[in-house]
Amino acid sequence: MTDQPSQAELVRQSLKRRYRKERRFRAYGILAIAIALSALVILFTDIIGKGYTGFLKTTITMEVNLDGEMMFLDDPTDARQLKMADFVEPLVQALIKEIPGATEKDRDAVRGLINPYASVTLRDELKAHPDWLGSTRTMTFLSHTDVDVYVKHAGDGGYSIKLDDQQKVWVDQLRERGAIETSFNDVFFSGGDSRDPSKAGILGAIVGSLLTMFITLILSFPIGVSAAIYLEEFAPQNKFTDFIEVNINNLAAVPSIIFGLLGLAVFINLFGMPRSVPVVGGLVLTLMTLPTIIISSRAAIKSVPPSIREAAEGIGASKMQVVLHHVLPLAMPGMLTGSIIGMAQALGETAPLLLIGMVAFIVDVPEGLFDSATVLPVQVFLWAGSPELAFIERASAAIMVLLAFLISMNALAVWLRKRLERRW
Amino acid sequence: MQPANLLLLILVLALVAYGLGYSRSRSLAMPMGGIRHLKSLPFYYGARAALWCGIPALIVLGLWAAFQGKVIQLMVVGSLPPEMVPSGAGEASLMLSKISNVASGALPAGFVEPPIAAAAERLTALRAESRLFMSALVISVAVLAGFLGWLRIRPRLNARSQVESILKWLFFSSAALAILTTMGIIFSVAFETIRFFGKVPFTEFFFGTQWSPQTALRADQVAAEGAFGMIPLFTGTLLISAIAMVVAVPVGLLSAIYLSEYANRNVRGVVKPLLEMLAGIPTVVYGFFAALTVAPFISDLAASLGIEASSQTALAAGGVMGIMIIPFVSSLSDDVINAVPQTLRDGSLALGATQSETMKKVIFPAALPGIMGGVLLAVSRAIGETMIVVMAAGLAANLTANPLETVTTVTVQIVTLLTGDQEFDSAKTLAAFALGAMLFLATLLLNVIALKIVRKYREQYD
Numbered sequence: 054m055t056d057q058p059s060q061a062e063l064v065r066q067s068l069k070r071r072y073r074k075e076r077r078f079r080a081y082g083i084l085a086i087a088i089a090l091s092a093l094v095i096l097f098t099d100i101i102g103k104g105y106t107g108f109l110k111t112t113i114t115m116e117v118n119l120d121g122e123m124m125f126l127d128d129p130t131d132a133r134q135l136k137m138a139d140f141v142e143p144l145v146q147a148l149i150k151e152i153p154g155a156t157e158k159d160r161d162a163v164r165g166l167i168n169p170y171a172s173v174t175l176r177d178e179l180k181a182h183p184d185w186l187g188s189t190r191t192m193t194f195l196s197h198t199d200v201d202v203y204v205k206h207a208g209d210g211g212y213s214i215k216l217d218d219q220q221k222v223w224v225d226q227l228r229e230r231g232a233i234e235t236s237f238n239d240v241f242f243s244g245g246d247s248r249d250p251s252k253a254g255i256l257g258a259i260v261g262s263l264l265t266m267f268i269t270l271i272l273s274f275p276i277g278v279s280a281a282i283y284l285e286e287f288a289p290q291n292k293f294t295d296f297i298e299v300n301i302n303n304l305a306a307v308p309s310i311i312f313g314l315l316g317l318a319v320f321i322n323l324f325g326m327p328r329s330v331p332v333v334g335g336l337v338l339t340l341m342t343l344p345t346i347i348i349s350s351r352a353a354i355k356s357v358p359p360s361i362r363e364a365a366e367g368i369g370a371s372k373m374q375v376v377l378h379h380v381l382p383l384a385m386p387g388m389l390t391g392s393i394i395g396m397a398q399a400l401g402e403t404a405p406l407l408l409i410g411m412v413a414f415i416v417d418v419p420e421g422l423f424d425s426a427t428v429l430p431v432q433v434f435l436w437a438g439s440p441e442l443a444f445i446e447r448a449s450a451a452i453m454v455l456l457a458f459l460i461s462m463n464a465l466a467v468w469l470r471k472r473l474e475r476r477w
Numbered sequence: 478m479q480p481a482n483l484l485l486l487i488l489v490l491a492l493v494a495y496g497l498g499y500s501r502s503r504s505l506a507m508p509m510g511g512i513r514h515l516k517s518l519p520f521y522y523g524a525r526a527a528l529w530c531g532i533p534a535l536i537v538l539g540l541w542a543a544f545q546g547k548v549i550q551l552m553v554v555g556s557l558p559p560e561m562v563p564s565g566a567g568e569a570s571l572m573l574s575k576i577s578n579v580a581s582g583a584l585p586a587g588f589v590e591p592p593i594a595a596a597a598e599r600l601t602a603l604r605a606e607s608r609l610f611m612s613a614l615v616i617s618v619a620v621l622a623g624f625l626g627w628l629r630i631r632p633r634l635n636a637r638s639q640v641e642s643i644l645k646w647l648f649f650s651s652a653a654l655a656i657l658t659t660m661g662i663i664f665s666v667a668f669e670t671i672r673f674f675g676k677v678p679f680t681e682f683f684f685g686t687q688w689s690p691q692t693a694l695r696a697d698q699v700a701a702e703g704a705f706g707m708i709p710l711f712t713g714t715l716l717i718s719a720i721a722m723v724v725a726v727p728v729g730l731l732s733a734i735y736l737s738e739y740a741n742r743n744v745r746g747v748v749k750p751l752l753e754m755l756a757g758i759p760t761v762v763y764g765f766f767a768a769l770t771v772a773p774f775i776s777d778l779a780a781s782l783g784i785e786a787s788s789q790t791a792l793a794a795g796g797v798m799g800i801m802i803i804p805f806v807s808s809l810s811d812d813v814i815n816a817v818p819q820t821l822r823d824g825s826l827a828l829g830a831t832q833s834e835t836m837k838k839v840i841f842p843a844a845l846p847g848i849m850g851g852v853l854l855a856v857s858r859a860i861g862e863t864m865i866v867v868m869a870a871g872l873a874a875n876l877t878a879n880p881l882e883t884v885t886t887v888t889v890q891i892v893t894l895l896t897g898d899q900e901f902d903s904a905k906t907l908a909a910f911a912l913g914a915m916l917f918l919a920t921l922l923l924n925v926i927a928l929k930i931v932r933k934y935r936e937q938y939d
Contacts, residue, residue, distance in 0.1 A: 071831055085728045
């Protein structure tokens with residue numbers, strides 16, 4: 054025996070080392086997955102944590118004395134009088150009465166608790182119910198954005214509270230008595246954008262998104278499917294077909310903002326189409342999603358086995374009949390799932406729409422394809438860049454709505470694939 | 478009539494044509510003793526009539542709708558008195574927006590010069606006329622062509638082959654749209670880029686180290702000399718992309734290796750779709766996350782460590798972009814690793830190598846070209862990414878390699894130069910198209926190389 058360790062001993066030692074390395078390598082893999090998944094979790098918790106308050110609104114309920122003399126109004130059916138009348142005063146008086154210790158000289162501070170749009174609400178109510186004039190009614194109004202922020206984020210360092218100390222005491226008192234409460238924010242789902250966060254809604258953006266998606270869908274699905282049919286079934290093997298293929302693959306990887314430049318130069322400057330309308334947005338998104346749809350539709354056509362084609366040809370069908378009667382119906386589920394995924398991408402796209410002017414501040418809900426509109430992701434972008442912090446929670450809430458749309462579209466695609474999948 | 482309504486009308490007319498063609502072919506077949514004496518089935522005669530009716534009308538409608546806006550604009554500007562005719566393109570767009578504001582009622586006619594008010598009236602009238610002519614033309618084309626198609630139905634006519642060849646042409650033109658789109662991109666950026674180089678010298682754009690596109694609005698204005706050197710923008714873009722790749726490549730690659738070689742089916746079935754969710758989240762959401770959560774976190778962290786960092790950092794934008802790109806790297810690498818034949822694995826394992834040794838010494842080298850291709854595609858994606866950098870990277874064009882400073886990228890500048898009101902002859906606006914051209918070329922080059930590599934490698938073992 055020598056002092057040298059035996060061969061077996063050497064191997065044993067190196068094996069230990071190698072197994073350690075093996076375990077370490079495995080751990081790196083797990084770590085990588087953990088990093089990626091925790092990024093996903095952080096992203097979601099951050100957005101939900103920031104945004105769930107966006108689904109709540111703060112309201113003030115009080116007894117308003119609709120005194121005609123106070124409002125300088127004696128006939129609520131007269132449009133001219135309605136225009137001139139003072140609808141702020143009854144609100145201020147009602148609130149002074151609600152708050153113990155508040156007097157006439159605090160009126161400015163009291164007024165700071167009510168939403169500037171509350172007077173508009175009051176006017177509309179009176180217009181709808183002229184007989185209310187002179188009576189006293191219990192009514193509920195949106196609170197001022199500052200109150201909203203204070204109620205939701207009093208302990209949160211991320212928000213600056215703009216109320217002064219006395220107003221804070223009042224709000225706390227009113228909350229204890231139940232006059233100020235938070236409830237589900239229906240305003241957020243029923244209106245367009247606004248300069249006032251508590252009045253801002255996403256209905257305009259949702260309708261804009263739907264109109265844009267409508268254009269994208271009715272153009273990109275038929276065009277994409279026909280292009281895929283041509284390339285898979287009819288195209289001759291030549292240089293020109295190759296060129297089309299290379300083009301489609303390249304277009305799939307062109308940065309989206311380049312499509313915005315194309316839309317600006319061609320649709321707006323060359324054709325003189327109006328800016329910020331769903332039609333132009335839809336056209337740009339169509340060009341952008343076409344490659345995705347073509348590529349997935351081709352894959353779906355490819356997966357239809359040749360025996361089907363041969364059988365159909367064998368009983369004398371023409372090439373077009375083979376395709377339309379046999380291949381297309383069998384490939385349709387795959388085409389549909391691919392298109393839904395392409396549409397989901399288009400729904401989340403922002404950059405090209407910025408260039409064709411869909412970043413305008415739009416209060417009205419668009420009514421047609423040629424109305425100025427904005428879309429959901431652009432609305433998020435606009436609110437995220439707003440200096441008013443109260444818009445941040447609206448932006449997060451809008452993101453949640455957007456993600457809900459996307460997740461349901463993807464779930465639909467998965468469900469369709471599972472449901473209609475066919476094994477050959 | 479609105480184009481959308483006209484579209485519906487064309488559809489209805491085509492359906493009517495279908496019905497008429499169908500019944501005519503049947504009535505022609507009846508005296509001969511049934512439809513088996515026709516050359517094609519009645520369905521094809523109807524479809525032929527519908528196509529005859531619909532396609533010419535659609536072409537007319539499309540062309541008219543595409544060009545009417547521009548033609549009307551030219552006619553309105555042409556009708557202005559000579560002293561009002563705008564001299565430059567900028568002035569023209571200003572005047573046009575004024576005229577259309579008056580026409581739409583947003584600007585009361587009393588507030589503008591009488592010729593403008595007259596032009597606005599003319600604009601409204603022309604629009605109405607154009608709509609009327611368009612409707613008349615489209616409807617008469619549809620009816621006429623449909624009638625001709627109907628008239629020419631004969632029992633000996635091979636309607637099926639005609640319909641099929643029309644359909645084939647339609648399919649072909651859909652595929653050719655890809656070429657048209659590429660050409661549209663090239664021409665739309667090329668023309669403006671050439672005009673840009675007419676105003677700003679070539680050398681300044683490519684070698685200048687100053688980027689400040691604020692040009693003078695008035696001729697006598699001082700201190701607004703635009704500088705158009707793209708070097709700081711490209712270094713900013715590369716810096717952010719590099720940070721993104723530092724995050725995405727190791728994480729993506731290691732997760733792909735783990736998922737394809739180690740994980741069991743259940744883990745893979747759960748983790749893979751979760752990772753792919755990262756790719757499905759809209760970029761504006763990442764931008765929001767980067768700007769409002771990550772960037773403040775990084776600058777607070779740097780401040781607590783005593784390092785100076787600006788509130789918008791390249792690190793925040795690049796890091797979040799890296800997270801977005803992880804699934805691209807991981808799913809492409811996954812494909813490539815799975816494409817390596819099992820025999821290579823079995824051979825290595827049979828020689829006594831551990832799994833990680835097999836991975837590192839056998840599979841990874843075999844998969845390397847494919848992985849490189851995937852990484853190049855991810856780089857091209859990072860270079861072209863817009864929303865994250867627009868929201869989180871900042872606007873100051875710093876020539877720096879410090880990830881804690883604000884940098885700006887090509888895409889950010891394109892967006893900032895082109896949002897809001899713009900005139901189409903200023904160097905500022907044209908610069909955006911020049912940047913777009915550079916971006917297109919850079920990503921095109923990367924994509925072509927990457928697609929070549931990926932395709933070539935995939936064929937190797939097939």
